[in-house]
Amino acid sequence: MPAAIITSDRASVDLDACYNPSTGVLDRRIFTDRLVYEEELKRIFGRGWNFICHDSQIPDPGNFFVSFIGEDEVIAVRDRTDKVNVLLNSCPHRGNTVCRAELGTTKSFMCSYHGWNFDLDGSLVAVPNEEAFYKGGLDKKDWGLESAAKVESYKGFYFATLDPDAPSLLDYLGWVGKLGIDMMLVDGPIRFLDGVHKNRLKCNWKFAVDNLYDWYHVKVSHGTAFKVGLVTEEAMAPNDQMVILGEYGHGIGGPGLTVERQAEFDQRQTTGEGESQWYDLQASHRTDPATREMLGPIGHRSFGHPNIFPNLWVTHTRQMCLRIPRGPFETEIWWFNYLPVNLPAAQSKQSIFTHNHVFGPAGFLEQDDGENWSHSTRGARGTQSKNRPLNISMGLGQDAVSTDPSGQSGIETVVNEHGQRWTYQCWKEWMQADSWQDLMNNHSTPPQGSV
Ligand code: FES
Numbered sequence: 001m002p003a004a005i006i007t008s009d010r011a012s013v014d015l016d017a018c019y020n021p022s023t024g025v026l027d028r029r030i031f032t033d034r035l036v037y038e039e040e041l042k043r044i045f046g047r048g049w050n051f052i053c054h055d056s057q058i059p060d061p062g063n064f065f066v067s068f069i070g071e072d073e074v075i076a077v078r079d080r081t082d083k084v085n086v087l088l089n090s091c092p093h094r095g096n097t098v099c100r101a102e103l104g105t106t107k108s109f110m111c112s113y114h115g116w117n118f119d120l121d122g123s124l125v126a127v128p129n130e131e132a133f134y135k136g137g138l139d140k141k142d143w144g145l146e147s148a149a150k151v152e153s154y155k156g157f158y159f160a161t162l163d164p165d166a167p168s169l170l171d172y173l174g175w176v177g178k179l180g181i182d183m184m185l186v187d188g189p190i191r192f193l194d195g196v197h198k199n200r201l202k203c204n205w206k207f208a209v210d211n212l213y214d215w216y217h218v219k220v221s222h223g224t225a226f227k228v229g230l231v232t233e234e235a236m237a238p239n240d241q242m243v244i245l246g247e248y249g250h251g252i253g254g255p256g257l258t259v260e261r262q263a264e265f266d267q268r269q270t271t272g273e274g275e276s277q278w279y280d281l282q283a284s285h286r287t288d289p290a291t292r293e294m295l296g297p298i299g300h301r302s303f304g305h306p307n308i309f310p311n312l313w314v315t316h317t318r319q320m321c322l323r324i325p326r327g328p329f330e331t332e333i334w335w336f337n338y339l340p341v342n343l344p345a346a347q348s349k350q351s352i353f354t355h356n357h358v359f360g361p362a363g364f365l366e367q368d369d370g371e372n373w374s375h376s377t378r379g380a381r382g383t384q385s386k387n388r389p390l391n392i393s394m395g396l397g398q399d400a401v402s403t404d405p406s407g408q409s410g411i412e413t414v415v416n417e418h419g420q421r422w423t424y425q426c427w428k429e430w431m432q433a434d435s436w437q438d439l440m441n442n443h444s445t446p447p448q449g450s451v
């Protein structure tokens with residue numbers, strides 16, 4: 001029985017009414033309400049599978065990388081048995097973080113407060129002056145670092161969940177989540193580069209997620225980037241669009257090729273004729289039959305942005321981005337940069353230039369976007385303005401899902417807001433579910449037919 005989860009004298013958002021899929025009208029208080037935010041941490045980030053790190057970031061025993069599940073700081077560490085553990089970075093003595101570095105190599109984690117020392121599997125192995133001060137009264141096996149409930153990887157991408165009832169990672173990702181990751185592997189195995197570009201924006205995390213499906217803003221928000229030649233109209237504002245929707249809120253939205261256009265680009269690959277530089281470049285990564293098989297008949301015609309619900313965005317700049325919530329009004333943006341293992345040096349250099357100049361703290365496009373997301377968040381805070389709903393109705397009822405015999409499906413259309421509507425619909429279902437079982441029983445499966 002869906003119910004408003006928020007009960008307080010201070011605030012209330014009726015979750016049942018906050019989003020109407022049949023009209024595309026959204027209650028903007030979901031972006032600013034503190035109690036909604038607290039429930040998101042519990043019901044979405046605490047329950048879902050969260051991307052933690054890539055295999056190549058922690059290749060050897062003792063290597064660690066510090067990440068976040070919602071606001072819970074965690075350490076991913078490879079132990080001496082080669083197992084990757086994800087441990088809460090919070091000492092059970094007084095709660096201090098036991099690891100202050102963002103990444104590195106260690107033999108153990110010693111808390112800087114009183115010196116409790118934890119092994120790579122999180123077990124408490126040493127306590128200063130244990131005998132003299134605790135006199136046998138501390139059972140160390142009960143006071144290790146807490147582990148995530150489950151840690152699993154898909155093709156080297158490690159995810160963790162805090163909920164022991166979560167389905168397997170593969171079931172969670174489904175074909176759309178896996179496709180999002182497979183798109184990063186079209187040039188073969190990859191390695192993540194050292195360090196992560198991090199910055200904070202004064203926006204609610206959902207505005208950042210919403211935007212990755214948004215190909216409507218491009219010509220306006222990024223007009224200057226067009227003018228200076230950083231991006232092309234063909235890449236960023238094409239007519240052909242494809243949206244792929246997956247279970248539990250995953251999705252891919254953006255440029256896509258019709259079958260006919262794909263054939264045209266394939267032809268151009270062999271003849272070298274034509275003017276279509278961006279698509280030719282993208283398509284050239286997907287000519288290998290094994291790659292096409294991996295992406296599938298609809299997937300290989302998509303050049304859009306995948307989002308692995310809730311907050312992992314994959315771009316086509318050899319980057320992926322986590323949008324980590326820092327309260328209702330702030331989001332920490334983490335850009336992971338990767339390169340194919342066998343990429344020639346000149347192309348690697350070009351990719352690194354792109355990593356530094358398109359997104360991230362110094363990125364041209366993200367400066368444009370971040371301003372808009374921050375002001376959208378600000379606009380949802382005023383006593384009057386927060387009561388004015390938002391319109392996400394573009395394309396509603398005007399498109400159809402086509403399904404391939406392989407089981408893949410997609411919406412082939414023009415610029416639209418299908419991805420945003422799917423995100424908020426799934427968000428609402430996550431927020432209304434009381435458990436994984438409840439979510440599994442009551443979530444929407446991706447639409448068929450008219451959308
Ligand atoms: Fe960690 Fe006391 S808080 S040893």
Ligand code: FE
Binds near residue numbers: 211217221
């Ligand atoms: Fe943008």
